Amino acid sequence: MKKISIDPITRLEGHGKIDIFLDEQGEVANCYFLVPELRGFEKFCEGRPVEELPRILTRICGVCPEAHHMASAKACDAVYHVQIPPTAKKLRELLYAVFYVADHTVHFYALGGPDFVVGPEAPAAERNILGVIRKVGLDVGKKVIHLRSMAHEILTILGGKAIHPVTSLPGGVSKGINEEERAKIEGYAKEMVEFAKFTLKIFEDVVLANKAYVDLILGNTYTHKTYSMGTVDEKNRVNFYEGKIRVIDTLGKEFIKFDAQDYQQVLAEHVESWTYLKFPYLKKLGWKGFVDGQDSGVYRATPLSRLNAADGMATPLAQAEYERFYKTLGGKPVHATLATHWARVIELMYAAERALELVVDPQITGREIRVIPTATPDEGVGCVEAPRGTLYHHYITDEKGIVQKVNLIVGTTNNHAAISMSIKKAAQGLIKRGVQITEGVLNKIEMAFRAYDPCFACATHSLPGEMPLEVRILSPDGEVLDKVERF
Amino acid sequence: MSKPKLALYWAASCGGCEIAVLDIEEKILEVDANFEIVFWPCVMDPKYKDVQAMPDKSIDLCLFNGGIRTSENKKMAELLREKSQVLVAFGSCAHEGCIPGLANLYSKDSLFKRVYKETPTTENSDGVYPQPVTKVPEGELEIPEFQEKLVPLSAVVPVDYTIPGCPPQPHQIWAVLEHIIQGKALPPQGSVLGAGLKTCCDECPRTREEKKIKRFYRPHEIIPNETQCLLDQGIVCCGPATRSGCGGLCVKVGIPCRGCYGAAPESPDQGAKMMAALSSVIDSQDPDEIEQIVNSVADPVGTFYRFSLAGSMLGRNRK
Numbered sequence: 001m002k003k004i005s006i007d008p009i010t011r012l013e014g015h016g017k018i019d020i021f022l023d024e025q026g027e028v029a030n031c032y033f034l035v036p037e038l039r040g041f042e043k044f045c046e047g048r049p050v051e052e053l054p055r056i057l058t059r060i061c062g063v064c065p066e067a068h069h070m071a072s073a074k075a076c077d078a079v080y081h082v083q084i085p086p087t088a089k090k091l092r093e094l095l096y097a098v099f100y101v102a103d104h105t106v107h108f109y110a111l112g113g114p115d116f117v118v119g120p121e122a123p124a125a126e127r128n129i130l131g132v133i134r135k136v137g138l139d140v141g142k143k144v145i146h147l148r149s150m151a152h153e154i155l156t157i158l159g160g161k162a163i164h165p166v167t168s169l170p171g172g173v174s175k176g177i178n179e180e181e182r183a184k185i186e187g188y189a190k191e192m193v194e195f196a197k198f199t200l201k202i203f204e205d206v207v208l209a210n211k212a213y214v215d216l217i218l219g220n221t222y223t224h225k226t227y228s229m230g231t232v233d234e235k236n237r238v239n240f241y242e243g244k245i246r247v248i249d250t251l252g253k254e255f256i257k258f259d260a261q262d263y264q265q266v267l268a269e270h271v272e273s274w275t276y277l278k279f280p281y282l283k284k285l286g287w288k289g290f291v292d293g294q295d296s297g298v299y300r301a302t303p304l305s306r307l308n309a310a311d312g313m314a315t316p317l318a319q320a321e322y323e324r325f326y327k328t329l330g331g332k333p334v335h336a337t338l339a340t341h342w343a344r345v346i347e348l349m350y351a352a353e354r355a356l357e358l359v360v361d362p363q364i365t366g367r368e369i370r371v372i373p374t375a376t377p378d379e380g381v382g383c384v385e386a387p388r389g390t391l392y393h394h395y396i397t398d399e400k401g402i403v404q405k406v407n408l409i410v411g412t413t414n415n416h417a418a419i420s421m422s423i424k425k426a427a428q429g430l431i432k433r434g435v436q437i438t439e440g441v442l443n444k445i446e447m448a449f450r451a452y453d454p455c456f457a458c459a460t461h462s463l464p465g466e467m468p469l470e471v472r473i474l475s476p477d478g479e480v481l482d483k484v485e486r487f
Numbered sequence: 488m489s490k491p492k493l494a495l496y497w498a499a500s501c502g503g504c505e506i507a508v509l510d511i512e513e514k515i516l517e518v519d520a521n522f523e524i525v526f527w528p529c530v531m532d533p534k535y536k537d538v539q540a541m542p543d544k545s546i547d548l549c550l551f552n553g554g555i556r557t558s559e560n561k562k563m564a565e566l567l568r569e570k571s572q573v574l575v576a577f578g579s580c581a582h583e584g585c586i587p588g589l590a591n592l593y594s595k596d597s598l599f600k601r602v603y604k605e606t607p608t609t610e611n612s613d614g615v616y617p618q619p620v621t622k623v624p625e626g627e628l629e630i631p632e633f634q635e636k637l638v639p640l641s642a643v644v645p646v647d648y649t650i651p652g653c654p655p656q657p658h659q660i661w662a663v664l665e666h667i668i669q670g671k672a673l674p675p676q677g678s679v680l681g682a683g684l685k686t687c688c689d690e691c692p693r694t695r696e697e698k699k700i701k702r703f704y705r706p707h708e709i710i711p712n713e714t715q716c717l718l719d720q721g722i723v724c725c726g727p728a729t730r731s732g733c734g735g736l737c738v739k740v741g742i743p744c745r746g747c748y749g750a751a752p753e754s755p756d757q758g759a760k761m762m763a764a765l766s767s768v769i770d771s772q773d774p775d776e777i778e779q780i781v782n783s784v785a786d787p788v789g790t791f792y793r794f795s796l797a798g799s800m801l802g803r804n805r806k
Contacts, residue, residue: 021625029625036630037557040598042606044590049785051707059586062503160740163503163654167740170707174741264607271603271611274621274628370710407606
């Protein structure tokens with residue numbers, strides 16, 4: 001048995017690694033996606049005052065601390081049975097929408113986009129944001145840096161710190177905004193809407209206008225029929241901050257719609273000894289292993305899943321693109337993993353439009369931003385859509401609000417099984433007996449999991465924006481027979 | 488003249504330190520122009536064996552973030568120490584364990600038990616725990632060993648300098664790099680770089696008076712006024728025990744300091760310093776009342792040692 005190790009050396013809680021085993025015929029026997037690190041927040045939050053958790057659990061991830069800050073603050077509100085003032089809710093959601101704009105932008109331009117804009121077969125040295133700039137124009141690079149800088153300024157105004165925000169606490173937020181700050185954010189939000197339009201245009205001109213790309217997106221190598229999860233508002237439209245969680249089956253029929261507090265009845269997690277990360281699945285269907293289909297409990301929670309699980313978008317430009325998305329890709333649901341990139345750009349549009357809606361809301365500069373909780377604290381669940389999947393925080397406290405128990409299901413974790421399966425399917429489709437494992441083959445395997453923007457790739461949210469890979473083919477006695485590197 | 492060689496690495500961390508480096512924005516181009524970046528897994532060439540092949544001490548400056556939690560973290564720390572002339576503990580995790588260091592309040596077994604057995608969504612009737620080596624039908628799978636405690640970088644290798652913060656603020660990171668780019672001499676070995684020489688209070692815009700505290704409030708229990716010192720208002724704020732450098736970001740938005748820039752200068756133990764600071768503001772001579780006031784501080788260990796437990800003398804295991 002030969003073994004191929006893909007050691008991306010990037011981040012979830014540690015450095016993700018993929019082992020691909022080949023059988024004697026040189027075909028893919030199996031694939032394993034290993035997450036080699038644990039930190040144990042579920043245990044060491046015990047004993048902490050619950051109001052501190054929005055500042056503690058941000059340290060799960062320095063790339064999406066805003067998601068943990070929000071889920072945690074919402075769980076704290078639930079623990080204290082407190083309704084936060086409308087202005088506080090809008091300020092939190094505004095922060096969150098701006099964070100989404102920044103996060104999805106970086107993924108599109110630095111991580112996922114280069115595969116399409118520059119091309120999956122392009123040389124590695126070209127397949128990065130610099131390649132995107134060369135193809136689309138220098139202006140793009142400037143726009144992306146400018147967008148990131150605007151987002152940081154807004155996140156500092158609203159969250160106190162651009163990395164690891166601090167302003168949300170049980171009962172509301174610690175800081176409101178004045179008219180001067182509001183006007184500045186409004187100006188930036190307008191630029192963000194224009195930026196989202198520009199991004200959709202790039203997607204249309206470069207990807208959708210190219211039949212080969214559309215065929216690649218829709219091809220079997222990158223397709224998995226799984227259940228889809230996402231948060232929806234009262235009209236079943238996508239919402240990142242609040243709503244009910246909806247799951248649709250592989251045919252697009254509603255499987256369940258539930259309140260976050262009931263998550264334990266819907267979800268369960270499977271443990272394997274070869275990875276520190278668990279595998280969530282739909283409890284009613286059970287853990288059937290790494291298989292897709294209507295009978296498997298494996299689900300996905302990604303931008304694509306959120307679009308599938310909803311009936312539409314809550315803002316006009318995003319809604320128009322949503323309709324075009326399903327018309328182009330042959331109706332709902334879409335199971336083509338690579339369509340996640342397009343879904344992410346539609347969400348970028350929604351986030352920018354939503355930020356603008358919120359910042360022109362007359363209540364946004366309200367002075368009533370906090371209430372002091374008075375009820376006895378006990379138990380609460382807080383949930384938001386993190387960019388990489390539905391995020392659940394569940395706390396149980398004593399009557400003084402000291403944490404007794406914590407449970408967490410984190411964005412990328414939802415997709416752990418699906419990512420493993422997508423890698424295997426891509427590897428099976430691409431690695432055949434007698435086929436030389438080239439640079440292009442590696443990249444096409446990598447594309448299978450890059451679509452999820454998995455958080456172990458978080459840190460490649462940066463200029464080169466691609467996974468370093470090392471693929472080794474080992475003989476049964478461990479001898480290195482072949483080796484391909486792409487750095 | 489060849490450019491100095493720079494390496495950046497992450498161990499057990501959240502990725503926020505890496506993002507903070509990227510947040511120096513267009514200055515990153517100056518870093519690229521002035522250093523030869525020889526190792527930075529976040530953005531480029533990650534080959535461990537290339538680092539192994541480098542001559543000893545050939546990396547001029549290594550910024551190491553993240554704590555030491557697994558066997559792999561330790562191995563990388565040892566390797567980078569061997570290859571680097573100047574090794575910097577970059578950010579709170581490498582400096583003193585940061586928030587993940589609170590895990591040292593519990594044993595490895597209790598962490599595993601909670602995560603892989605007890606959590607209400609976990610279905611694990613066979614009691615499976617992650618193992619360093621697992622035999623599967625196709626062969627063997629390996630993951631690094633999870634060690635009993637999380638320790639800071641200085642617990643496994645000698646460290647030359649520290650850049651504190653969770654994360655270090657981008658303007659402070661740039662200040663250090665610019666200093667080096669300009670060829671200026673570094674301060675004596677062991678110094679803290681990219682931070683101030685006073686306490687967080689020094690950067691706080693709030694007004695301080697003589698403190699008289701009859702009870703301590705938790706942050707959600709009181710809406711503080713916008714101009715007065717938070718500690719004066721009875722909110723436990725770790726500013727007096729914390730090094731300056733962040734610019735007072737949290738206190739400016741009405742949230743008390745939790746000490747991410749580490750111990751104040753010349754006070755080796757942040758928690759002890761904080762306890763001393765609190766005891767001096769209690770407004771009572773009556774032992775019973777003093778005890779009552781002290782008891783109104785929720786979770787002293789997790790508050791006073793929020794960022795520094797693993798690096799403190801207190802930082803030992805508890806079942």
